[in-house]
Amino acid sequence: MHxxxxxxxxxxxxxxxxxxxxxxxxxxxxxxxxxxxxLQLARGSRTVTARKGRDLIVAGNRHxxxxxxxDGWLSRYKVLHTGGRQIVDFILPGEIFGLExxxxxxxxxxxxxxxxxxxxxxxxxxxxxxxxxxxxxxxALFWSAACQAxxxxxxxxxxxxxxxxxxxxxxxxxxxxxxxxxxxxxxxxFHMPLTQELIADALGLTTVHVNRTLRSLREDRLIAFDGxxxxxxxxxxxxxxxxxxxxxxxxxxxxxxNEAPGAAITG
Amino acid sequence: MHxxxxxxxxxxxxxxxxxxxxxxxxxxxxxxxxxxxxLQLARGSRTVTARKGRDLIVAGNRHxxxxxxxDGWLSRYKVLHTGGRQIVDFILPGEIFGLExxxxxxxxxxxxxxxxxxxxxxxxxxxxxxxxxxxxxxxALFWSAACQAxxxxxxxxxxxxxxxxxxxxxxxxxxxxxxxxxxxxxxxxFHMPLTQELIADALGLTTVHVNRTLRSLREDRLIAFDGxxxxxxxxxxxxxxxxxxxxxxxxxxxxxxNEAPGAAITG
DNA sequence: CGCGGAATTGACGCACTTCAACACGTGTGG
DNA sequence: CCACACGTGTTGAAGTGCGTCAATTCCGCG
Numbered sequence: 001m002h003x004x005x006x007x008x009x010x011x012x013x014x015x016x017x018x019x020x021x022x023x024x025x026x027x028x029x030x031x032x033x034x035x036x037x038x039l040q041l042a043r044g045s046r047t048v049t050a051r052k053g054r055d056l057i058v059a060g061n062r063h064x065x066x067x068x069x070x071d072g073w074l075s076r077y078k079v080l081h082t083g084g085r086q087i088v089d090f091i092l093p094g095e096i097f098g099l100e101x102x103x104x105x106x107x108x109x110x111x112x113x114x115x116x117x118x119x120x121x122x123x124x125x126x127x128x129x130x131x132x133x134x135x136x137x138x139x140a141l142f143w144s145a146a147c148q149a150x151x152x153x154x155x156x157x158x159x160x161x162x163x164x165x166x167x168x169x170x171x172x173x174x175x176x177x178x179x180x181x182x183x184x185x186x187x188x189x190f191h192m193p194l195t196q197e198l199i200a201d202a203l204g205l206t207t208v209h210v211n212r213t214l215r216s217l218r219e220d221r222l223i224a225f226d227g228x229x230x231x232x233x234x235x236x237x238x239x240x241x242x243x244x245x246x247x248x249x250x251x252x253x254x255x256x257x258n259e260a261p262g263a264a265i266t267g
Numbered sequence: 268m269h270x271x272x273x274x275x276x277x278x279x280x281x282x283x284x285x286x287x288x289x290x291x292x293x294x295x296x297x298x299x300x301x302x303x304x305x306l307q308l309a310r311g312s313r314t315v316t317a318r319k320g321r322d323l324i325v326a327g328n329r330h331x332x333x334x335x336x337x338d339g340w341l342s343r344y345k346v347l348h349t350g351g352r353q354i355v356d357f358i359l360p361g362e363i364f365g366l367e368x369x370x371x372x373x374x375x376x377x378x379x380x381x382x383x384x385x386x387x388x389x390x391x392x393x394x395x396x397x398x399x400x401x402x403x404x405x406x407a408l409f410w411s412a413a414c415q416a417x418x419x420x421x422x423x424x425x426x427x428x429x430x431x432x433x434x435x436x437x438x439x440x441x442x443x444x445x446x447x448x449x450x451x452x453x454x455x456x457f458h459m460p461l462t463q464e465l466i467a468d469a470l471g472l473t474t475v476h477v478n479r480t481l482r483s484l485r486e487d488r489l490i491a492f493d494g495x496x497x498x499x500x501x502x503x504x505x506x507x508x509x510x511x512x513x514x515x516x517x518x519x520x521x522x523x524x525n526e527a528p529g530a531a532i533t534g
Numbered sequence: 535c536g537c538g539g540a541a542t543t544g545a546c547g548c549a550c551t552t553c554a555a556c557a558c559g560t561g562t563g564g
Numbered sequence: 565c566c567a568c569a570c571g572t573g574t575t576g577a578a579g580t581g582c583g584t585c586a587a588t589t590c591c592g593c594g
Contacts, residue, residue, distance in 0.1 A: 080510075086427055100417070103413050108417050108420065135406075138405035138406045138408075139398075139402075139408075141406075142406075143370070145412030148413075149415045149416040152416055152423055153375065153376070156355065156422055156423045157347070159423060161349070204427030
């Protein structure tokens with residue numbers, strides 16, 4: 001549960017779960033993705049605004065709330081003994097977070113608002129009640145968690161084996177694809193509020209080297225900046241450089257959504 | 268699902284799942300861990316022997332079998348476009364694998380026998396049937412997957428932020444603790460069938476550098492070799508070097524097992 | 535015995551880090 | 565209005581951890 005679950009499902013969406021979701025109800029009328037489920041739970045939930053820099057989840061603390069990120073960017077991170085910080089994931093608009101923090105007795109990671117963010121708050125109890133009413137939901141959760149593990153595995157491989165040049169490229173492509181799903185891109189450009197320090201912390205590099213790498217990418221005409229807006233000038237070449245797997249992040253996510261793992265919501 | 272589930276539960280065992288496992292049966296007579304569940308399913312299953320180098324799971328293929336590793340070491344890995352190989356995890360005696368391969372339409376990782384291994388084979392259908400009889404099992408699975416994701420997150424942080432010296436130390440400590448649980452250690456030493464190449468592939472290093480790092484560790488009187496047996500000469504100092512988190516891998520796994528996430532087996 | 539996989543070691547190069555200085559924009563208070 | 569602090573971006577120079585290439589040794593095994 002380290003990235004929003006909705007993303008989770010879409011990322012590996014070409015792999016559908018072989019476990020029949022609701023074996024005892026073959027004629028379920030509606031498939032609900034994990035995302036749908038949460039959105040439904042969110043009806044009537046309150047919305048809060050988090051200032052930039054505000055910690056919403058603190059590693060080590062107990063939490064009992066899920067969040068839906070309506071607008072804004074956040075990051076999930078952990079502070080290391082060395083004083084360094086490792087960002088495990090960014091949370092983009094439209095994505096959900098906080099489940100992992102609820103599951104473990106103490107949250108494994110902190111979540112901080114990178115930009116001012118507006119969030120819907122869903123008490124964990126609401127989900128638990130839904131689970132009691134519809135135990136099939138647990139399979140959807142299970143599937144989400146399995147996907148999440150798979151994604152972290154990919155990220156592990158990236159970090160262990162890629163050059164800085166490829167890592168930065170990969171991150172930009174991943175962000176683009178994830179934003180594209182929510183209609184937050186224009187052509188091949190998007191608004192990018194991350195500082196070079198954040199990028200460095202996410203990729204296991206130094207800010208200095210991220211800066212140099214971005215310059216190289218710009219000099220190679222692969223990307224371009226305009227303030228906080230970034231443009232991917234040569235999508236295909238970028239993909240080649242970092243071996244970006246369209247198949248796992250997916251470009252045509254929506255068509256697969258109806259087949260996505262989920263559960264019949266049964267009142 | 269990238270490491271054996273049993274280990275999974277023990278690793279983060281100090282974090283218990285807040286979701287009541289069987290809310291509708293408050294008086295359940297017996298807690299069953301995920302490991303117990305599988306062992307029960309394994310009754311009467313056949314046992315096979317895998318020669319060293321044999322691939323049991325092939326990334327990209329469809330699989331319908333779980334395995335219990337009775338004896339032997341295996342590795343879960345992925346071959347990269349560059350030709351390199353990234354080992355995501357090692358599978359030690361007593362651990363379970365193959366669930367992830369069953370879940371996804373195509374297995375994400377391959378699993379190969381590092382040494383000759385003897386394995387119990389459990390058809391995935393057996394688990395599925397159990398799930399239909401006891402949907403609560405899904406929550407146990409969910410919990411396992413969430414733990415797995417957490418572990419991969421830790422590994423990601425390691426790879427992104429640690430030196431070779433610390434990474435090798437960390438791996439040795441982790442292997443020691445995992446083997447200790449199954450009584451496969453003596454004092455501070457254990458049998459280590461991994462080649463330097465395997466270690467390198469797991470840690471994102473080269474064999475040459477692993478070799479040099481091991482030599483450094485030996486010269487610093489932290490470890491010692493005797494054939495394929497390795498001794499951790501100064502456990503505490505090793506822990507300090509790599510900031511080994513006893514809390515997440517756990518040293519006193521057993522006492523917590525009864526409280527471990529599980530489900531009432533009802534049939 | 536000879537073969538092949540694994541361990542070991544050296545020389546060299548490069549990617550990335552570290553330290554440091556400076557530029558630029560923004561906000562804030564005098 | 566300017567002064568100043570502060571966060572962020574940018575660039576340089578020097579150091580180093582790790583990779584690459586290559587040769588040699590060790591060891592188990594048919």
